[in-house]
Structures are given as structure tokens and as C-alpha cells.
Amino acid sequence: xxxxxxxxxxxxxxxxxxxxxxxxxxxxxxxxxxxxxxxxxxxxxxxxxxxxxxxxxxxxxxxxxxxxxxxxxxxxxxxxxxxxxxxxxxxxxxxxxxxxxxxxxxxxxxxxxxxxxxxxxxxxxxxxxxxxxxxxxxxxxxxxxxxxxxxxxxxxx
Amino acid sequence: xxxxxxxxxxxxxxxxxxxxxxxxxxxxxxxxxxxxxxxxxxxxxxxxxxxxxxxxxxxxxxxxxxxxxxxxxxxxxxxxxxxxxxxxxxxxxxxxxxxxxxxxxxxxxxxxxxxxxxxxxxxxxxxxxxxxxxxxxxxxxxxxxxxxxxxxxxxxxxxxxxxxxxxxxxxxxxxxxxxxxxxxxxxxxxxxxxxxxxxxxxxxxxxxxxxxxxxxxxxxxxxxxxxxxxxxxxxxxxxxxxxxxxxxxxxxxxxxxxxxxxxxxxxxxxxxxxxxxxxxxxxxxxxxxxxxxxxxxxxxxxxxxxxxxxxxxxxxxxxxxxxxxxxxxxxxxxxxxxxxxxxxxxxxxxxxxxxxxxxxxxxxxxxxxxxxxxxxxxxxxxxxxxxxxxxxxxxxxxxxxxxxxxxxxxxxxxxxxxxxxxxxxxxxxxxxxxxxxxxxxxxxxxxxxxxxxxxxxxxxxxxxxxxxxxxxxxxxxxxxxxxxxxxxxxxxxxxxxxxxxxxxxxxxxxxxxxxxxxxxxxxxxxxxxxxxxxxxxxxxxxxxxxxxxxxxxxxxxxxxxxxxxxxxxxxxxxxxxxxxxxxxxxxxxxxxxxxxxxxxxxxxxxxxxxxxxxxxxxxxxxxxxxxxxxxxxxxxxxxxxxxxxxxxxxxxxxxxxxxxxxxxxxxxxxxxxxxxxxxxxxxxxxxxxxxxxxxxxxxxxxxxxxxxxxxxxxxxxxxxxxxxxxxxxxxxxxxxxxxxxxxxxxxxxxxxxxxxxxxxxxxxxxxxxxxxxxxxxxxxxxxxxxxxxxxxxxx
Numbered sequence: 001x002x003x004x005x006x007x008x009x010x011x012x013x014x015x016x017x018x019x020x021x022x023x024x025x026x027x028x029x030x031x032x033x034x035x036x037x038x039x040x041x042x043x044x045x046x047x048x049x050x051x052x053x054x055x056x057x058x059x060x061x062x063x064x065x066x067x068x069x070x071x072x073x074x075x076x077x078x079x080x081x082x083x084x085x086x087x088x089x090x091x092x093x094x095x096x097x098x099x100x101x102x103x104x105x106x107x108x109x110x111x112x113x114x115x116x117x118x119x120x121x122x123x124x125x126x127x128x129x130x131x132x133x134x135x136x137x138x139x140x141x142x143x144x145x146x147x148x149x150x151x152x153x154x155x156x157x
Numbered sequence: 158x159x160x161x162x163x164x165x166x167x168x169x170x171x172x173x174x175x176x177x178x179x180x181x182x183x184x185x186x187x188x189x190x191x192x193x194x195x196x197x198x199x200x201x202x203x204x205x206x207x208x209x210x211x212x213x214x215x216x217x218x219x220x221x222x223x224x225x226x227x228x229x230x231x232x233x234x235x236x237x238x239x240x241x242x243x244x245x246x247x248x249x250x251x252x253x254x255x256x257x258x259x260x261x262x263x264x265x266x267x268x269x270x271x272x273x274x275x276x277x278x279x280x281x282x283x284x285x286x287x288x289x290x291x292x293x294x295x296x297x298x299x300x301x302x303x304x305x306x307x308x309x310x311x312x313x314x315x316x317x318x319x320x321x322x323x324x325x326x327x328x329x330x331x332x333x334x335x336x337x338x339x340x341x342x343x344x345x346x347x348x349x350x351x352x353x354x355x356x357x358x359x360x361x362x363x364x365x366x367x368x369x370x371x372x373x374x375x376x377x378x379x380x381x382x383x384x385x386x387x388x389x390x391x392x393x394x395x396x397x398x399x400x401x402x403x404x405x406x407x408x409x410x411x412x413x414x415x416x417x418x419x420x421x422x423x424x425x426x427x428x429x430x431x432x433x434x435x436x437x438x439x440x441x442x443x444x445x446x447x448x449x450x451x452x453x454x455x456x457x458x459x460x461x462x463x464x465x466x467x468x469x470x471x472x473x474x475x476x477x478x479x480x481x482x483x484x485x486x487x488x489x490x491x492x493x494x495x496x497x498x499x500x501x502x503x504x505x506x507x508x509x510x511x512x513x514x515x516x517x518x519x520x521x522x523x524x525x526x527x528x529x530x531x532x533x534x535x536x537x538x539x540x541x542x543x544x545x546x547x548x549x550x551x552x553x554x555x556x557x558x559x560x561x562x563x564x565x566x567x568x569x570x571x572x573x574x575x576x577x578x579x580x581x582x583x584x585x586x587x588x589x590x591x592x593x594x595x596x597x598x599x600x601x602x603x604x605x606x607x608x609x610x611x612x613x614x615x616x617x618x619x620x621x622x623x624x625x626x627x628x629x630x631x632x633x634x635x636x637x638x639x640x641x642x643x644x645x646x647x648x649x650x651x652x653x654x655x656x657x658x659x660x661x662x663x664x665x666x667x668x669x670x671x672x673x674x675x676x677x678x679x680x681x682x683x684x685x686x687x688x689x690x691x692x693x694x695x696x697x698x699x700x701x702x703x704x705x706x707x708x709x710x711x712x713x714x715x716x717x718x719x720x721x722x723x724x725x726x727x728x729x730x731x732x733x734x735x736x737x738x739x740x741x742x743x744x745x746x747x748x749x750x751x752x753x754x755x756x757x758x759x760x761x762x763x764x765x766x767x768x769x770x771x772x773x774x775x776x777x778x779x780x781x782x783x784x785x786x787x788x789x790x791x792x793x794x795x796x797x798x799x800x801x802x803x804x805x806x807x808x809x810x811x812x813x814x815x816x817x818x819x820x821x822x823x824x825x826x827x828x829x830x831x832x833x834x835x836x837x838x839x840x841x842x843x844x845x846x847x848x849x850x851x852x853x854x855x856x857x858x859x860x861x862x863x864x865x866x867x868x869x870x871x872x873x874x875x876x877x878x879x880x881x882x883x884x885x886x887x888x889x890x891x892x893x894x895x896x897x898x899x900x901x902x903x904x905x906x907x908x909x910x911x912x913x914x915x916x917x918x919x920x921x922x923x924x925x926x927x928x929x930x931x932x933x934x935x936x937x938x939x940x941x942x943x944x945x946x947x948x949x950x951x952x
Contacts, residue, residue, distance in 0.1 A: 034191060038432065043854035044854055075190055091181070091185065094824055100351040103190040106188055124862075131862070
């Protein structure tokens with residue numbers, strides 16, 4: 001079936017099988033492989049994207065459900081001016097190891113900071129509790145969110 | 158004129174050198190989402206592979222009917238064991254694992270057939286359409302039952318895979334105080350987020366190019382090529398991005414299957430496992446049962462350690478021989494024990510195969526020997542930390558194998574610094590965000606009956622390979638003129654799995670050559686073997702090889718500098734050196750480094766650590782190269798109404814030799830602790846009659862950011878002789894001790910014995926009593942000390 005989705009500001013079409021997830025459409029049909037597939041059950045957050053501005057696991061959304069709607073992926077974050085402050089903070093805080101969870105976490109952390117610019121630890125923990133990371137033990141992810149929060153507040157980046 | 162000599166480099170000025178928290182060289186593509194992991198590989202016209210796996214832990218294959226699968230739309234190939242072109246088995250240490258099962262299957266999840274189709278869904282449907290007629294056979298799925306004489310025989314060699322017997326001093330030596338304990342460790346999964354994945358592309362020369370997420374390209378190739386009937390040079394491996402490994406990628410997964418399908422169809426074939434298949438598609442941490450008796454003098458001095466352990470190797474050999482060696486040699490703990498009797502047995506069962514996972518045998522025994530140390534401290538009325546300090550190993554100590562520790566062993570300092578790290582404040586439950594209470598995230602508790610506990614654990618492990626293995630790593634380094642000055646290019650087969658190895662290799666080149674621009678080529682088989690990225694070995698091994706290649710280049714660079722200085726009549730005192738991007742003769746500048754790079758300089762070096770030896774029939778020898786020690790203190794809270802626990806803080810100190818990249822070391826300590834926390838509290842592959850019951854992230858629980866407490870960490874830097882920059886590996890230490898420390902804290906909070914990990918809520922509230930045992934099984938009557946297949950089989 002033909003599905004038309006606005007992805008990162010551009011309307012894109014793909015011919016997908018009816019059971020295809022939004023994740024599968026993004027990765028396999030549109031070549032946007034920054035959004036990762038690690039569990040396909042909505043447990044790990046590696047496939048986090050925005051659907052009409054709302055954070056979702058793209059593995060739990062049918063491609064057909066996204067028809068006519070707006071999707072933003074990790075690929076939307078950096079600009080010609082450079083990395084998004086959350087991306088830069090993940091690098092500077094050492095929050096990246098294997099990196100497989102990183103795109104999903106960068107998206108989820110950016111979503112949090114859009115809603116709550118200066119979140120305390122407990123709020124960060126709740127907001128990111130749907131994103132598994134197997135490498136870092138999360139300490140530096142927490143540091144990265146605080147770092148990004150401070151820089152965005154100060155307009156440093 | 159002076160000649161340039163090999164020696165310590167003085168090019169200290171380079172940015173991001175060894176000892177700094179240099180940024181990751183692969184960081185930017187990883188935050189952008191453009192870093193290509195195995196599952197991201199893509200090429201025009203590729204097919205998608207899928208695997209048919211046995212639902213039975215033990216069965217005879219009566220027949221396989223592929224006709225229905227072949228008739229489906231888009232299906233290009235269906236292969237079974239009868240289509241295998243050459244060698245039919247593979248394995249890391251012993252080739253007993255079928256590429257595709259024939260005649261019988263020995264575990265639930267064993268591959269039986271493979272398919273390739275135009276679309277992943279077509280491949281999945283085709284796999285489901287392959288009809289296999291099985292006759293179920295009796296299975297043995299309990300490790301002790303496997304040792305009974307009437308047990309079904311999993312392997313033609315019998316059910317004993319290897320038995321390690323270590324006799325040290327006088328095992329009959331008397332002690333003032335004895336403590337006894339029995340301990341069980343469940344099966345843990347590595348659960349890397351990146352699935353097993355790769356892309357095989359048939360080549361014009363009849364060979365195949367395989368892009369794959371792995372840990373050791375060359376040993377993969379050594380197993381793949383014979384099964385394809387190809388010479389090794391026609392099987393070229395290129396490492397794809399690796400989304401975490403933790404041991405799970407040491408054994409082959411989809412490699413041979415994708416190559417077979419690519420060669421059968423003449424098309425590129427991609428295989429990428431889903432999460433459920435990933436649980437079946439890689440080995441796990443060995444479940445263990447450990448019986449220990451520990452004797453000490455009244456003053457706390459250890460006298461005797463008697464340990465019997467059994468580990469479940471599952472259906473095939475994998476790396477079980479090395480895991481049981483490790484577990485057995487470390488079973489008495491990082492303590493001086495003058496007398497010991499240790500018997501470790503790895504068995505075959507019809508469970509999924511077990512093999513490498515971070516800690517590699519050291520995790521299981523640490524849980525037991527640290528439990529014993531706490532029991533002993535209680536029996537003696539001694540402080541547990543003081544008891545550990547009193548008995549701690551040090552340089553010169555003799556281990557139960559008779560091995561003398563020659564390298565660095567700052568164990569006392571590790572213990573004392575860990576114990577001195579600041580404790581977390583105690584905040585009353587009423588004053589807290591509910592999310593910080595045990596069960597708080599689920600809004601189930603108000604903290605009415607929360608008890609705090611503190612536990613301490615010490616552990617240790619070998620770095621690099623043991624038992625006389627010829628352990629090596631090759632590196633090629635090229636220094637040339639780049640766009641912004643001298644450019645160093647590093648080429649090794651050493652795989653970056655996320656731990657930061659490639660960043661450390663770049664730091665080494667910057668330090669050794671005084672350059673800023675370094676490129677690390679993605680690993681492949683065009684260069685010599687690097688050995689595996691495992692055993693905490695690559696900082697030492699690949700680091701050593703890169704340092705050696707850089708030293709050779711530096712030597713030649715300085716020779717060119719000396720020639721120039723002589724030509725220009727420069728007079729100097731002292732040697733030539735590199736500083737601030739220049740060649741200096743004494744204090745006199747000879748020229749910029751880039752001026753001496755026409756033609757470019759290239760060097761290839763192989764690094765080997767000192768030779769070790771196998772154990773003799775009494776378990777005596779010099780099996781390990783070097784050791785790294787770690788300590789952790791855990792603070793936990795247990796809600797006694799709910800049986801829920803929360804770790805409040807982990808304080809960790811690790812013996813690292815030299816912190817090559819301090820932030821990277823912290824990352825290893827924090828991430829390693831998280832995996833230890835998972836094993837302590839909830840991570841277990843649950844088996845029923847050999848079948849995995851929880852092959853998903855819904856049912857196999859991996860720690861989330863809500864589960865992980867702050868980790869306060871520090872390192873002890875006492876250089877290891879013979880290791881580049883004195884560095885030891887840092888990947889495993891925290892994983893080894895975190896589990897033991899957390900369970901010690903849970904015992905302290907609850908007063909319960911808690912002798913099995915993961916600890917469950919029922920354990921914490923006493924609904925399930927401690928695990929009991931009728932005593933250890935009889936020591937098996939098999940040849941030793943090598944793996945049994947070495948005596949009974951010669952393939």
C-alpha cells in the first residue's frame with residue numbers, strides 16, 4: 001500500500017506491505033537508518049521519533065497510521081550550523097559508547113528539554129526510562145542532559 | 158652524530174594524547190545516526206536471509222521438506238545440512254557445532270535450515286513454511302543431572318566438557334574456623350542493543366566479502382572458510398559497526414549462513430536477527446553452582462579454600478574450556494590462601510550453548526568467594542573490609558595454581574580507597590521524590606518499611622588469553638603528509654565494540670608520533686589478526702602493536718632528521734626527539750615532521766605478551782599473563798513489604814595500571830556495574846525444559862536509567878610491567894564485583910542468606926528459602942587437565 005508521510009519537512013512516499021511499521025518504512029524504504037531497531041516491542045526506545053510532535057516508538061506505529069502526518073527523526077536534529085546541543089552534550093559528557101541507543105536517546109532527551117528546559121535528575125530518569133542503554137550505565141547520559149540543558153538555557157550553543 | 162634510538166618518546170605536547178579524556182573518534186557519526194552498524198548495511202539487489210530453528214532441546218530429524226517454502230513468492234534459496242558444501246561444523250576451540258543440524262538437534266534454537274528471499278517478510282514466511290519432522294528425544298537440561306551415569310549423552314564425548322583440578326599446599330590443612338556456602342548463578346544474556354547482523358556479497362573470484370558485526374574477524378574467517386570450502390584468502394571480512402558485544406559476538410552467528418546463501422544465489426544476502434532470535438543466536442553467561450568451604454585462623458588469616466563448581470556449557474563447546482579454567486583458577490578469590498582444593502567441571506546439556514560474557518567465569522566465582530568472606534567475617538566478628546585487607550593478594554603472592562604474581566597487584570590500595578569513598582546521604586522516605594523509593598517508579602511504595610544495607614566486594618581477573626595461547630595483535634601504521642600537517646593512519650583488525658578502543662589507539666599514535674591528525678581504518682582481514690576484542694585485552698594488545706609500529710616509524714623519522722641535521726651541519730648534544738610537531742636535535746630544531754615524510758613512513762609490528770603455560774594434572778602452572786583487581790561498595794534499600802530493592806549508590810575502585818582515557822575508564826566502570834546490577838537483581842534467561850521463556854526485552858529485564866544509581870569511582874594507577882604505558886584492560890572489573898557487592902548489601906539489609914542471583918522479590922521477603930543442595934556431585938572420572946575432546950577426538 002502507498003503511504004505518504006512528511007519526514008523531516010519533506011513529503012515522502014513508499015509502497016509498503018500493510019503490516020509494515022513506521023520504523024521499517026523509515027529504515028528500509030526511505031533509507032533513514034539513524035532510527036534503530038533493537039527490540040521491535042517498544043521496550044528499548046532505540047527507534048524513538050516524533051509523530052506530529054509527539055515522542056513515539058516508531059516500531060509500534062504502523063506506517064499506514066503515519067499516512068498524511070509529520071515525522072521527525074534523529075536526522076532532523078543537526079543543522080548546517082552544526083550538531084544539536086543535545087548531540088554535542090552527548091559527545092562532551094562521554095555518553096556515547098557503542099552508540100546504538102544514542103539516536104533514540106538523543107531524540108528522547110531533546111523531547112524532554114523541549115517540554116522541560118531544566119529537568120532535575122528524577123525527571124530525567126523518568127523521561128528516559130523507556131530508552132535502554134547497555135554500555136554506559138546511564139551516568140553520563142544524565143550528565144549530558146544536564147549539560148545540554150545548561151547550554152541551551154545560556155544560549156551557549 | 159647521534160643515532161636515533163628506540164626509547165621513550167618525548168612528544169608530550171600532542172593534543173588528545175594518552176592520559177587525556179580525548180573525545181571519541183567515532184562520536185559524531187554516532188550522535189548523528191549515520192554510523193553504519195551491521196543491521197544498517199544495504200546494497201542494491203540484496204536478498205534477506207532467515208533461519209529455521211529447532212523448537213526441541215533434543216530430537217531426531219526424521220525429514221525436512223522445503224518444497225512449500227521454495228514455492229512461496231520471492232524465495233530464492235532454501236538450504237539444509239545436505240546442501241553444505243564442505244566442513245559441516247565450526248567452533249571457537251573445538252568444531253562441534255553444526256552449521257545446520259543433521260540427524261539430531263541438541264538445543265532449542267539450533268539452526269536447521271536457512272532461506273533467502275527478496276523481502277524480509279517473504280524470508281520470514283518461507284522459514285515458517287519449512288516442514289521439519291522431529292522425533293523428540295530425552296533431553297538433559299540440568300547441569301548436575303548431566304553428570305549422572307544414566308543421563309542422556311549430549312556429546313559423543315560424554316557430558317563432561319572439561320574438568321579442572323587444582324591442588325595447592327595441603328588441602329587437609331586444619332583451620333580454627335570454617336564457613337560453608339552454596340551459591341547459584343543464573344544464565345545472563347549479554348543483550349547488546351545492536352542485533353547480530355551482516356551482509357555477504359559473492360565475489361567475482363568465487364569467494365565472498367562479508368561485512369559483519371563481530372569481535373574477532375580472523376577467527377571468524379578461520380571457522381567460515383572451511384565450511385564454505387574456500388581458501389581463507391577468498392573469504393574477506395570487513396567489520397561493520399558493532400552495537401555492543403560483551404562476549405556475545407565471539408562465536409559465529411549469521412556469518413556462515415549468509416555466505417552460504419550468497420554463494421548459492423549469486424546475490425548479496427543480508428541477515429539481521431530480531432531480538433527474539435538474538436537470544437537464541439548467541440551464547441550466554443554460564444549458569445553456575447558452587448560449593449565452598451573456607452577455613453581461617455582466629456585472627457582472620459585464610460588457611461584453606463575448598464571449592465567445587467559446575468557450570469552449564471549447553472549443547473556445544475564454544476569457549477567453555479577457557480571459562481571453566483578461569484572460574485577454577487579464581488575460585489579462591491584475590492586472597493592469599495596457602496592450601497586449596499578446587500574442582501571445576503563444565504558440562505554439556507541440552508540447554509542453549511554458553512560461552513563468553515564480560516567477566517568470563519570470574520563473575521560466578523566472585524559471587525561465591527565474596528559470600529564466603531562475609532560469612533567468615535561474621536563468624537570471626539571481624540569487619541568485612543578489614544578481613545579482605547588482611548588476606549589481599551600482592552605482587553609476589555602465590556596463587557592456588559602456584560603462579561606467582563609478578564606484575565602490579567595494588568589490592569590493598571584498591572580495597573582501602575573504595576571503602577573510603579563518600580557514602581550517600583540518608584534521606585527519609587517522606588522527603589523524597591517517590592521515584593527514588595524501591596518500586597517508586599511503579600508508584601507502589603511509600604517507603605514505610607525500607608531498610609538500608611551496605612555491602613562490599615573485591616574481585617579479580619586475568620587480562621588477555623591464558624594457558625600458553627599464542628596471543629598476538631598486528632598493527633600497520635602509516636605517517637604521511639596530510640592536508641593539515643602530518644597524518645597517521647592506523648590499520649588493525651582490532652574491533653571497536655563501543656568501549657573506545659579506536660580512540661585509545663589514536664591517542665597512542667598522537668603520543669608516540671607527536672601528531673594531531675590520526676585516522677583509524679575500520680578493521681578487516683587485509684591486516685593480520687588482532688585477536689578478539691575480549692578478555693579486557695585490546696588496550697594491551699592492539700595498543701602494544703600500535704605503540705610498537707609508531708616507535709618504528711619514529712625511529713626512521715629521527716634517522717631522517719639526523720641525516721638532515723648532519724647535512725646542514727647542525728651541532729647538538731643529547732638525542733633526537735619529536736616535540737610540538739617538529740624534529741629536534743638536542744634543543745636545535747631540524748624541521749617540521751611533515752618535511753621528513755617524502756616518501757611516507759610505514760611500519761607493521763606484531764605485539765605479543767609474555768608466554769604463559771597450561772596447567773598440569775595438579776592444576777599447577779603459570780596460566781595467566783596479568784591481573785586486574787576491582788572493589789565495589791554497594792548501598793541498597795529494600796522495601797520489606799514489597800520485596801523490591803533499589804541500589805542507592807555504587808562506589809567503585811579499579812586497578813587499571815594507567816588510565817589511558819579517564820572518561821572512557823569511568824564509562825567502563827559505570828557500564829560494567831550496570832551489567833553486574835542486572836545480574837544481581839533481575840537479569841536471567843529463564844529456561845523450561847531447555848526452551849527460553851523470556852526471549853524479549855519485555856520479559857528479559859535490562860537495567861534502565863531508573864534502576865541505575867550514581868556510580869562514584871576512582872582508579873589506582875600502578876603500571877603493569879610489559880604493558881604499553883603500563884595499562885591494564887578495564888572492561889570487565891566492574892562487572893565482576895558489582896553483583897557480589899549488591900547482594901552483600903541486600904543480605905545486610907534483610908538478614909537473609911540470598912545465595913542465588915538474580916535475587917527475586919520472593920527471596921527478599923523470604924517466600925522462597927535459600928537454595929539447598931545435597932552436596933556437590935562426585936568429581937567426574939575423565940582425563941585432565943585439558944578439555945576432554947583433546948583426549949578423545951583429534952579434529
